Amino acid sequence: MTPGARLAAIVGALGLVLGLAGTAALFVGSAAVTPASVLAVLAGSERAEAVAVVVVLDLRLPRIIVAALAGGALAVAGVGFQALTRNPLAEPSVLGVASGAAFGVVTGQLFGLGLSVLEAIGLTAFAFAGAFVAGGAVYLIASTAAGLPVHTLLLAGVIVGIFFSSAITVLISIVDTNRLGGVIHWLLGSVAPIPPGPLLVFAALTAIGVALIGSQARRLNLLALGEEAALQLGVDAEAVKRRVFVGAALLTAAVVAFAGPIGFVGLIVPHALRMLLGPDNRVLVLAALLGGGVFLLAADTVARSLVAPAELSVGVITSFCGAPVFVALLRSRGARGQA
Amino acid sequence: MTPLLELRGVSFAYPSPGEGRGRAPFQIRELSFAVEEGEILGIIGPNASGKTTLIRLLSRVVAPARGEILLEGAPLTRLTRASVAQRVAVVPQDVPRGFPYTAGELVLMGRFPHAPGRFFESDEDRAAAREAMELTGVLDLAHEPLDRLSGGERQRVVLARALAQRPRLLVLDEPTAHLDLRYQAEAVGLLRRLNAEAGLGVVLVSHDLNLAAEVSHRLLLLDRGSAVSLGPPESVLDEQTLEAVYGCRVTVEKHPSSRRPVVHVVWPEPDMARKG
Structure with a gap:
């Protein structure tokens, strides 16, 4: 074949x-x-x-589409961050990028941005700025002459994540909570139906992010060999890293703006797919887009039926799944002495 | 005739990590030499003599601060990375194993510079990879994940990747470091064959003076970034020069069959050292 x-x-x-x-x-x-x-x-x-x-048609269908898009976008962002950092534990929430994006969204909401088409684009721009700053901060904190050591990268992600979470708490505390409707539910990561216009914006932003990362997939395979080896094989590593970082930050920003900072999808889905299909990013990017959709859709369906008629945030379900996967990955890497 | 590779007064310094602390960043100083088509040039020297930096310069990972490097007459810095990689292949000492690619996938990556715009490799690319794996005897391992291979097997896989690049110049970094005697002999045989049949130019960087002396047409001895001597192994491997550069006593003999120079370290006597 x-x-x-x-x-x-x-x-x-x-x-x-x-x-x-x-x-x-x-x-x-x-x-x-x-x-x-x-x-x-x-x-x-x-x-x-x-x-x-x-x-x-107005509640369940849009919610299903949001879940599929958000799951796919997060999983592809995970593939991108993992290839970029050469670290299978990297992922939007672990790296603190999702918290940065969430801070951006809360700031945008303070300016009164909602979910009309134009405002949704504005909100995503705020989220993107937040994700970009958080990702850049993590990179600057963690990078050494020898690259990005696994533990330093994870700690930098935790620190940046805590910083932006605290900043969000400050914003919420000083602002009339009514203006930030349902912010707590959203911060846990939830999938709610959104109108067709913003939904199209979400889909378009996801497509751009996936295209940015997917177009670099073959180069990302070579980048896994290390930056020097990639350069020696003819890859313009800096350009690849820029595109993939922008793509992954954009995907994270879009998901956070339209669904909330849902954790660990970008860790679980690429890990499972890599075990099933191998590490080739050309396969992983598209497989993660679809597989991430399946995963978040399943998680959301569990979230809204487990304690019905009440609802859990889908982020609670993904975190429950993600924590053990994270630990297993961390232990297996440690055991091989590569961490 | 234009040499395959030519360095003209090349100097290089890494950006200083912090003024006034630690030792000064390493430099390559005023280095000039050429590699002709079909030549094997061995580069030897003690630790921190600039061998690794030189590999990075030749493969355009870093650019010279002064002087220039010409690849088939064209300045290296004016060529795209892909067009350099079409002609210069580097065999590193090892590959990282964070993501479990198979040996076959790794070898196929050597085809990237020939069509960087392509999403999947072509049948032609796969044929070139297969041929390269046959040459280094790793075709059976094509479907094995890299982390299940021994160090020697991985090294032959990496060599296959370099050959799949179909380069004009092969740059080898400690090529026999992980190989046992049989594969060392095979690697040397393969290198000589490729060199003789395809006119492949080879830059061999090695700690192993005897391997370098055996395989190379000429040797370049580096010390702290400068060329100490350049010429046939018999003239470069001179006892006094080596003792000055490496700081230990050596004797040089002739190999009983190849008549190439063989360097032996004269190990210090522990008793004499203690009595001092």
Whole structure:
């Protein structure tokens, strides 16, 4: 099988799983809508003002799309950060980049930015600025002449994350909480339905981020050999790193702006896919886009049905899954003496 | 005839990490030499004599502060990284193993400079990789993850990657460091064959004076960034010069079969040292 055919098969299979998961999720939720009426809505035979139509098409469907986009974007951002730092533990929340983006979003909300199309772009710009500053700070703190040592990088991420979380707390404390509606729920990472206009913006930003990282995938494979080896093989390492950092920061920013800082998706999904499919970034980027969607969709479905009719934040579920994976990865690297 | 590689008065200094503390950053000073097509040039010298820096200069990882490096007559700094990598391949001492690529995937990476815009390698690229793996005897290992290979196997895989680049100049960094005797002999045989048949130019950087003397047409002896001597092994491996550069006593003999020079260290007697 040629590499292209293999990639097509993987994308086809994961796409199918995502489609099935998305369809299944349409039937799950706290509102009492029978499977039969969900089918009727999908077949277009329900009256437009019926409760079932509102629940399925205006609440569940957008939420499913947000979950799939956010999960995919976070997983691809994880692949990007991991290739960039040559460290399988790197990921938006671990690196503190998500906290930086969250600080940006809260700041943007203070300026009154909401979720109309233009305001959503503005909000993402704030988030991107936050992610960029946080990522740059982590890099400057952790970089040594010998590269980015694993433990220093993780500690720098924790420190920067704590700094921006504290800054968010300060903002929330001094501002009338009503202006930051549902901020606590959002800060835990939640997936809520958003209107079609902003949803399109979210999808477009995700596409740009994925394209930025995906176009560098082959070069990222070479970068895994170390910067010097990559240069010797003809890779313009600085340009690759710039593009991938911008792409990963943009994906993080978009997810934080449209869904909240959901942790660990960028750790779990690339790790699982790497075990299944190998370390080739050309395969991983697209597989992570789809696989991340499946994962977050499943996590969100669990989050909204576990304690129904109440809801958990999806970030709680992903963190519960992510913590043991993180520990396992850290221990296995330590055991091999490469940490 | 234009030499394959030519250095003209090359000097280099790393940016100073902090003024006034530690030792001064290492430098290459006024270095000039050429490598002809089909020549094997051995570069020897004690630790910190500039061997590693020289490899980084030749592969355009860093650029000279003064002087210039010409690759087939063209200044290295004016060429793109990919076009340098099409002609100069470096065999490092080892590869990092953070992400578990297979040997085959690693060798295919050597094809990158020939079509950097391509997303997947072509059939031609795969054929070149397979041929290179056959040459270094690692075709059986193509599907093995790198971290399951021994140091010697990995080194032959890395050599295959360099050959897959189809370079004009091969730069070897301690090529036999992880190889046992059999593969050392095979590596030397392969090197000589490629050199003789394909006219491949080779820069061999090694601590192993005897290997360098055996394989190289000429030797360049470096000390603290400057050339001490350059010429055929018989003239460079001179007892007095080596003793001055390495700071220990040596004797030089002739290899019983190849008639090349062989350097022996005269180990100090512990008793004499104690009595002082």
